[in-house]
Amino acid sequence: MNVGIIGSGTMGSGIAQVAATAGCSVKLYDTNQEALDKAKASLEKILNRLIEKGRIDTEEKNRIQSNITYVDSLKALADSNLTIEAIVENIDIKKKVFSELESYVADDCIIASNTSSLSIASIASSLQKPERCIGIHFFNPAPLMKLVEVIPAVQTSKTVLDKSVETIKSWKKTVAVAKDTPGFIVNRVARPFYGEALRIYEEGIADFETIDHSLKTLGGFRMGPFELMDFIGNDVNYTVTETVFTAFYFDPRYKPSFTQKRLSEAGYLGRKSGKGYYDYDSSGKIINSCHHELDSGSHEELAQTIFDRVLVMLINEAADALFLNIASVEDIDNAMTKGVNYPKGLLAWADEKGIDWCVTKLDELYNEYHEDRYRCSPLLRKMNKENKTFFN
Ligand code: NAI
Helix, strand or coil: CEEEEECCCHHHHHHHHHHHHCCCEEEEECCCHHHHHHHHHHHHHHHHHHHHCCCCCHHHHHHHHHCEEEECCHHHHCCCCEEEECCCCCHHHHHHHHHHHHHHCCCCCEEEECCCCCCHHHHHCCCCCHHHEEEEEECCCCCCCCEEEEEECCCCCHHHHHHHHHHHHHCCCEEEECCCCCCCCHHHHCHHHHHHHHHHHHCCCCCHHHHHHHHHHHHCCCCCHHHHHHHHCHHHHHHHHHHHHHHCCCCHHHCCCHHHHHHHHHCCCEHHHCECCCEECCCCCECCCCCCCCCCHHHHHHHHHHHHHHHHHHHHHHHHHHHCCCCCHHHHHHHHHHHCCCCCCHHHHHHHHCHHHHHHHHHHHHHHHCCHHHCCCHHHHHHHHCCCCCCC
């Protein structure tokens, strides 16, 4: 299969590696020669590291490298069966590139975008044949993260959806099919992990370290929300939240936080700037975290309150995504475990805690705050009445 990748930055170069490893003939295109050189050098480094670790041999490295050609013209992608675009997140630029690309490729070439936040329907509208357009959304780093969200637009044909799913599965990825709505699955369902943690902090219930510690020890999350926001970058994470909030017509559930906005404005971006919620040394290690032992009764109770509150808000978001047919039960749970490494799928977690527990916790929050943010998903309420679970 001939695969054309547009944009050789972080995502484009990772996707090229995935497709080349799966045996596709890949052409990687960028307008910036430096970006192409960097992608080539970085792949060489990554493959050498894989050899050192004993994951691949030199022959495999040569095979992967020989499957990628670095090109400096869009026209060079003319013989592609599938193209995936990973350029700047700007709708006008994407539309322009898509419309030019369509003039070069064959009628049955699938034209996909790796966009995180733009509407696939809107990108597809730039094409003469919008039914060939689809969202194929990888996670960073693409070679390591198992999940790929596949997003058909209203215009996308069933053939294009089926072919895309089949291709991505053959690249040894887990596919979750999502509706063309803001944040798709992961970037929507994960919002409360950051938002509720920030709200708990802003209310003065606990400090960053305690909140992080609660979610790691009681929830088994690899990183606490504040560590993770510092890792992603407070500028990037804030922008995603603001985009989702705006796209959902200002639903209070997605409201961004002033705490994060101020940090971002101050340049306290997190690990990459040496300072965020935590301070970092030059190797990216946290240097000012005090470890909180949750030994005393009151500490344990506080940790449980924090964990329950963030978890139930995540479950509510996942249940609402199912309620609104954004994706299937399996795909919603796979998305969170394979796209952002959650220790468990949120709907399976809801079953484990009990739907009654979820409804009671959410109603307690709603009764305390009287804010729409804490409204319980109608699906959870209905399931509770009917004594149903998500699985079995
Ligand atoms: P990046 O900034 O690392 O790379 C973008 C590349 O596109 C640059 O090398 C740039 O020279 C090139 N480019 C810009 N305009 C171009 C054009 N008209 N034609 C050809 N090449 C052009 O960006 P990154 O992070 O790789 O993101 C790319 C896309 O992937 C965006 O749509 C983003 O929303 C999405 N995405 C990003 C993720 C991330 O964690 N960075 C995760 C999932 C999706």
